[in-house]
Amino acid sequence: MRIFATTTLAGLEDHLVQEITALGGQRVEASRRVVYCEGDKTFRYRANLELRTAIRVLEEVGHFRVRNEQELYNGLKKIDWAPWLKVDGNLWIDCVTQSERFRNGVYLSQLFKDAIVDQFREKTGERPSVDKENADLYLHLHVDRENYVSVSLNSSGAGLHRRGYRKRTGGAPLNEVLAAGMLCLAGYDGEVPFVDPMCGSGTIVAEAAMIAAHQAPGLHRDFAFQRWPDFDAGLWSSIRQDALNAIRRPPHPIHGSDIDELTVNLARLTLDRTGLLPHVQLTEADFKHAVAPTPVSEENGGLVVMNPPYEMRLQTGDIEGFYEMIGDTLKTNWQGYSAWIISGNSDALKSVGLKTSKRIPMMNGPIEVRFCRYDLYKGSKE
Ligand SMILES: C[S@@+](CC[C@H](N)C(=O)[O-])C[C@H]1O[C@@H](n2cnc3c(N)ncnc32)[C@H](O)[C@@H]1O
Known part of the structure; x- marks a missing residue:
């Protein structure tokens, strides 16, 4: 079982709890603009495809407390990145920090990138690149007020509100x-x-x-997990087919x-x-x-x-x-x-x-x- 943090808009948390529970998420718990649960790869795929009130499906790969930059760098470097990214792949990191000690999100993203790049370089002599628009792996770093760091893979990529059906809009379109x-x-x-x-x-x-x-909202777009090394094309295709059959x-x-x-x-x-x-x-x-x-x-x-x-x-x-x-x-x-x-x-x-x-x-x-x-x-x- 893996730990998921699915983000949403303020006011939609309770509904997202219902949706996640209906998809089979375990130990479902709501917090402000996020719902936590446990799930497996099938949950990862179905959550991205089917959840109507989710913005991003994040998957936690590390959680630890830090006192200084060195501890943060060490903690990030200790995570084994090889299962998630190939050495010639591209990555992108988003950071949200509420910490008084670590205020600069851009700097923290760079520190995170250095930790990953250094791990690959030490093992292989080569390093992945950084590319916002075309990343193979989107990562999310969250540092809270108590300096607890949560490191997640963003399995959605672009926010799930981007359904892929709206190209041009009127004056004041809703999310x-x-x-x-x-x-x-x-x-x-x-x-x-x-x-x-x-x-x-x-x-x-x-x-x-x-x-x-009964049409899944994500049928008209791609998701970041489709570029992960563990992507299971057979499982994904059968989940998509089930969603098509439900229409x-x-x-x-x-x-x-x-x-x-x-x-x-x-x-x-x-x-x-x-x-x-x-x-x-x-x-x-x-x-x-x-x-x-x-x-x-x-x-x-x-x-x-x-x-x-x-x-x-x-x-x-x-x-x-x-x-x-x-x-x-x-x-x-x-x-x-x-x-x-x-x-x-x-x-x-x-x-x-x-x-x-x-x-x-x-x-x-x-x-x-x-x-x-x-x-x-x-x-x-x-
Ligand atoms: C805030 S926008 C709606 C945006 C829409 N929810 C979307 O996501 O694209 C308000 C709309 O009300 C329309 N509108 C204004 N006065 C109207 C009226 N008397 N009858 C019908 N529509 C009107 C405008 O043309 C505009 O498209």
Whole structure:
């Protein structure tokens, strides 16, 4: 069994615990923006391919406490790097430090690189190179406040939010993992009609379509572990095939719309790259006049998730009036649905004028946002 540290966004830890447990992770434990567990090579492959709310799957190869640079260098050099990197391979190191004593992450990364290079040179007379864009091995060094050092292999490489389906975006695209996390927090499993009426380049719709289709989020990209010397092509191919076999036709309608025609075309490109465009309707529409494309009863319900402008990157000119319009349209034309709005403008959210049944604080990049739920039934206007 190996020790995994799977990173995520703030607020998604509990959901990631559920996902990791469902994948068979052992001794699962959440901390801030990370979930620890034990697992094997199958877990490594499935976690990267299937986890919707993970950013990186790190695998610990060393954990020790240090008092000075020499101890850090010695500890890093003591780890046997030969199983993970060939002498003519490339490596890249990222470092995060919270230590008062070791403050300079760039310097620590260089020290780490020296330790590895010196180990290879002493054994073989040759050394691996450094290459950020095209590394065979991505490493992660974390030093905490107590000077505990955690050394990990980054089995994902580029963050798992880079699903590979989004090439061009609109003005203020959401991080794909945040979009997936919002849908999970809203309890979406594909079993009710879904709408994003301000879909932009289609991130939320793409994540919803993949959830509804039981499609693994990582099917359209590669991962760092595929270049490791222990890569098991047969195991990987059978895990990928299982994920392909699990894909189903989404059982309920999925709809995205936006006021901007160009943006709807971007969403179409996004959905096309997921392979799920035939199962999604995308239209150009002003939400002001939008009616629910699939009428639902209060009993069966439907889900609306939207990420309207905050008057930061995207401007409306009258943000309070804009959010009031959202509330009025939801109340009038979307009865039976649950609507979730993510916004960084808490004053504007007050103008929605509907009773908030849940409010979840989250971060959209550097912006503090609220993810709010409104249940739309007759008389739901405050
Ligand atoms: C923050 S962006 C959404 C970004 C999207 N979640 C993504 O990841 O690409 C807000 C979107 O709302 C759209 N929008 C603004 N006013 C609208 C309206 N009245 N009706 C429908 N869409 C509107 C904008 O065109 C923009 O694409």
